[in-house]
Amino acid sequence: MLTRRGAAYAGAAGLAALALSRLARPHAVNAATHPYEVTHTDAEWRKLLTPAQYEILREAGTERPFTSPLLAEHRAGTFACAGCDLSLFSSKTKFESGTGWPSFWAALPGAVDETDDRSFGMVRTAVSCHRCGGHLGHVFPDGPKPTGLRYCMNGLALRFVPAPAGAS
16 A cells, blocks of 8 residues: 555655656756757658658657668767757767667767657657757667666668768
8 A cells, every 4th residue: 555655755766766867868958948950841851851761850750670771880980860960979889789779878968858758658768859859769778888878769860970081
């Protein structure tokens, strides 16, 4: 039987866990707290993106696992937003998660926004581009050190930009 005291403790523990998860990602902002630098009408987005990119970036869709060519991308460089070209992830933070989507243990500072996603009867943290608001994927607390995070991104939401020759 849940008492008022037990409910209060459970609520406090939940708030503490939420606060700690946000401390682990100090670069993340709530998408609703700022205007986007890059905006387009729906018709303009449809012209700029492929239908599959539009579904993911503008309608929060998800590509099928193990279909992204970026899974096999291991060169030095950055992964940018396919909607606005903002650099989002360094190749130095990419790792093989085995989930079927490109995964990273950290985003570049100020590159992504995070919001609660309560779809499909669960609570997840959705990740979007800070510049255009495009949906990228989700972040989970089951990644490798040093952050313990797994940014599970849709490959179609990203574009790989190789590092210049000779750069490491």
